[in-house]
Amino acid sequence: MPFPKDSLYANPLGEVGAFKFDEAVVKVFPDMIQRSVPGYAAIISAIGLLAGRFARDDSVCFDLGCSLGAASLAMRRQIVANNCRVVAVDCSEAMVEQCRKNLADSAVAGVDVVCADIRDIPIENASVVVLNFTLQFIPLADREAFLAKLYRGLLPGGILILSEKLAFDDPRQQELQTEMHHLFKKAQGYSELEISQKRSALENVLIPEAFAVHRQRLKSVGFSSVEVWFQYFNFASMIALKC
Numbered sequence: 589m590p591f592p593k594d595s596l597y598a599n600p601l602g603e604v605g606a607f608k609f610d611e612a613v614v615k616v617f618p619d620m621i622q623r624s625v626p627g628y629a630a631i632i633s634a635i636g637l638l639a640g641r642f643a644r645d646d647s648v649c650f651d652l653g654c655s656l657g658a659a660s661l662a663m664r665r666q667i668v669a670n671n672c673r674v675v676a677v678d679c680s681e682a683m684v685e686q687c688r689k690n691l692a693d694s695a696v697a698g699v700d701v702v703c704a705d706i707r708d709i710p711i712e713n714a715s716v717v718v719l720n721f722t723l724q725f726i727p728l729a730d731r732e733a734f735l736a737k738l739y740r741g742l743l744p745g746g747i748l749i750l751s752e753k754l755a756f757d758d759p760r761q762q763e764l765q766t767e768m769h770h771l772f773k774k775a776q777g778y779s780e781l782e783i784s785q786k787r788s789a790l791e792n793v794l795i796p797e798a799f800a801v802h803r804q805r806l807k808s809v810g811f812s813s814v815e816v817w818f819q820y821f822n823f824a825s826m827i828a829l830k831c
């Protein structure tokens with residue numbers, strides 16, 4: 589059965605409320621993320637391949653802000669290490685409930701789904717940590733302390749895969765990349781009204797930063813190497829390595 593189509597912003601809303609990961613979003617989320625994030629499917633596949641390469645015996649792979657568990661499933665399918673758990677965490681009860689159902693339906697074993705704020709959970713004994721479009725929803729003031737905790741929880745030789753919507757310092761680049769993202773959404777079937785109402789809903793909720801800011805902060809919490817491995821307009825995925 590195809591996924592239900594996202595039409596949450598198709599009709600004029602008197603007032604556009606702040607974006608929330610509630611039941612209504614959960615129902616259409618696979619369609620919404622696929623048609624809104626350029627390169628999403630390619631990133632999910634690559635997360636699986638990277639987990640296959642980096643997951644270690646007797647360690648944990650974390651999928652933080654897991655939504656419906658797409659990255660956890662991709663990892664689980666590629667991990668060959670022994671006694672390696674995947675722990676998927678999200679603070680939206682609606683997401684977690686549907687994520688558990690999806691995993692049960694997929695008959696993939698070995699993923700623990702936890703409903704919690706990723707700022708509050710212990711991160712320990714990790715060989716792989718995935719933040720696939722999640723850090724952008726964490727308040728700016730909390731990002732450094734959270735990443736420092738994440739770094740401490742990674743084993744030597746561990747990897748962080750960080751995917752984010754990016755901002756650009758150069759206003760011309762910012763304008764162009766935003767316009768290209770909107771053209772991408774139009775080509776995916778979203779109307780101007782849908783695009784503009786969703787943009788309002790995401791204001792002050794999804795806060796993008798420039799790659800230079802991400803790199804600097806990742807280095808300052810301890811990562812020895814930070815690179816972009818994928819970018820499609822203003823959406824990028826980075827690899828940060830711990831020595």
Ligand SMILES: Nc1ncnc2c1ncn2[C@@H]1O[C@H](C[S@+](CC[C@H]([NH3+])C(=O)[O-])CC(=O)[O-])[C@@H](O)[C@H]1O
Nearest residue numbers: 609653654655658678679680705706720721722725
């Ligand atoms: N503090 C928090 N603690 C836990 N979860 C959080 C927090 N803040 C936001 N979330 C959760 O982070 C997820 C972000 S979506 C991730 C896609 C997924 N990674 C995917 O690969 O499909 C990205 C997007 O929709 O743009 C939502 O499920 C939030 O509930």
Ligand SMILES: O=C(O)C(=O)Cc1ccccc1
Nearest residue numbers: 620621624625753786790794
């Ligand atoms: O839709 C957008 O404009 C985005 O920036 C991506 C997105 C995708 C799914 C939920 C929230 C944001």
